[in-house]
Amino acid sequence: MKISVLNLTFCIISMHAAVYDFTQDYYSGHEPLEVLKFLIIDMPSKLKDNNSLIFNNPLNKSVNTLGDRAHVTEGERVLLAYACAYKRMNPESSFEIFLKDGAANYQVVFDDTQTRGMQKYSLKMVPKRVLITGCAGLLGSALTKALLDKDFHVIGLDNGLCGKKSNLADIQDHPHFQYYSHDITKPFDIEGPLDMILHFASIPSPVMYYKMPLETLDVGLLGTLHTLDLAVQKNARYLFASTSEVYGNPEVNPQPETYFGNVDPMGIRSQYDESKRGAETLIKLYFEKYGIDVRIARIFNTYGPGMRLSDGRVITSFIESLLHDTPLTVHGTGQQTRSFAYVTDTVEGIIKLLESNTLSCAPDIQDRVFNIGNPHEFTINELAEAVVKLGHETLDKKITVTHVPRFDSTDPELRRPDISKAQALLNFKPSVSLADGLNRTLDYFKNSQDYKE
Numbered sequence: 001m002k003i004s005v006l007n008l009t010f011c012i013i014s015m016h017a018a019v020y021d022f023t024q025d026y027y028s029g030h031e032p033l034e035v036l037k038f039l040i041i042d043m044p045s046k047l048k049d050n051n052s053l054i055f056n057n058p059l060n061k062s063v064n065t066l067g068d069r070a071h072v073t074e075g076e077r078v079l080l081a082y083a084c085a086y087k088r089m090n091p092e093s094s095f096e097i098f099l100k101d102g103a104a105n106y107q108v109v110f111d112d113t114q115t116r117g118m119q120k121y122s123l124k125m126v127p128k129r130v131l132i133t134g135c136a137g138l139l140g141s142a143l144t145k146a147l148l149d150k151d152f153h154v155i156g157l158d159n160g161l162c163g164k165k166s167n168l169a170d171i172q173d174h175p176h177f178q179y180y181s182h183d184i185t186k187p188f189d190i191e192g193p194l195d196m197i198l199h200f201a202s203i204p205s206p207v208m209y210y211k212m213p214l215e216t217l218d219v220g221l222l223g224t225l226h227t228l229d230l231a232v233q234k235n236a237r238y239l240f241a242s243t244s245e246v247y248g249n250p251e252v253n254p255q256p257e258t259y260f261g262n263v264d265p266m267g268i269r270s271q272y273d274e275s276k277r278g279a280e281t282l283i284k285l286y287f288e289k290y291g292i293d294v295r296i297a298r299i300f301n302t303y304g305p306g307m308r309l310s311d312g313r314v315i316t317s318f319i320e321s322l323l324h325d326t327p328l329t330v331h332g333t334g335q336q337t338r339s340f341a342y343v344t345d346t347v348e349g350i351i352k353l354l355e356s357n358t359l360s361c362a363p364d365i366q367d368r369v370f371n372i373g374n375p376h377e378f379t380i381n382e383l384a385e386a387v388v389k390l391g392h393e394t395l396d397k398k399i400t401v402t403h404v405p406r407f408d409s410t411d412p413e414l415r416r417p418d419i420s421k422a423q424a425l426l427n428f429k430p431s432v433s434l435a436d437g438l439n440r441t442l443d444y445f446k447n448s449q450d451y452k453e
């Protein structure tokens, strides 16, 4: 029987050739015998069209030829054998074979050397392809660079709204980096396979989200919807940059992942908080409906080189005042607390979350949510003192601190992550002290265009 009804999705790579990605679930709703016949009869006959193949790596796995899934596991091994045999007999054919497994992607490479008149083949690592939205921002750019250093191929997307082009200057010609200028609130597609999607585009700067409340909701909700659709289409692992703001003004301190939060959905910062809370709910529904491999990072205040001096976040505001010799402005009593993570620590936590293979099997969405931040808690007065001290020691400046009334009554009183889950399951250990991180950040801004302008 010829099977033409199998729901194979593939992408056209030339007029005649296609990529068959067998890591996607092609077989649901089809009889095992149909599937096996498709793999051993229909597919081999398509090899002559230079169709390329992507398999879940079937090598080094003990496959039971009589097991419940043997029609898939053994069927794919037979097809792989057909493909290699075809390539040996037709060395001029241009199709490619890729093997994916949890930790790596491999390409089957056919060498020119011949054994008994036939081509040999070996395995070569190919970079995993990752999409990062918001790639020009503080975290997006730092993640892009960290993943390039780990030999990933990074496709970075940004609309330039609040990131900095200069954050990408040193990698713009990197052979494994591609930049797309696009507004994530509009649907989009990415050519070729994607292994992972990191959705970091957002409007997290208070100055901007007060001015652009609707755009803030859109980027959180529509941007998440579009990237989730892409994750389903590409069968990609999905990591979302959520925030400690989902906990609102917390009644528990520190905040564990199990805390539901205390957010006023009509407060003046609700556009940011609810964009992230609503996005988390969307992710849960996609996880349940499509079974995609999702992870949620609830990121606590992160700072460092790559921020914009005028973004209205507390550390940049203090450093801006220090550089311009104006008093540091504290809103309210300054007894409200925050926990500050240096960017390299947060990036390390996010990459550990992204790369954890054990999480792929976690059946409950709650198991896939992690606080990422630094658990040291400071009052805003203590932060101001630290910046004053730094100004004195490094710039010989004597800056004062002034207090003004709070204009945002929903501004959280307390903020401190409980990171015991990330410590236990991801071995996440933030290590950069506030003093050290502030020093490095001030160093960056002293020489940055933001300050010189």
Ligand SMILES: NC(=O)c1ccc[n+]([C@@H]2O[C@H](COP(=O)([O-])OP(=O)(O)OC[C@H]3O[C@@H](n4cnc5c(N)ncnc54)[C@H](O)[C@@H]3O)[C@@H](O)[C@H]2O)c1
Pocket: 133, 134, 135, 136, 137, 138, 139, 140, 157, 158, 159, 160, 161, 162, 163, 164, 182, 183, 184, 185, 199, 200, 201, 202, 203, 204, 205, 219, 223, 241, 242, 243, 244, 298, 299, 300, 301, 302, 303, 307
């Ligand atoms: N830095 C923190 O303290 C912190 C804390 C919690 C959560 N987060 C989350 O981490 C992510 C990154 O934060 P960041 O500090 O790097 O912010 P950032 O402002 O530096 O970067 C955000 C990036 O998203 C881009 N962007 C905004 N709207 C877009 C759109 N419609 N289409 C495409 N790109 C768009 C911006 O241009 C910018 O480059 C955000 O989702 C943020 O909510 C950050």
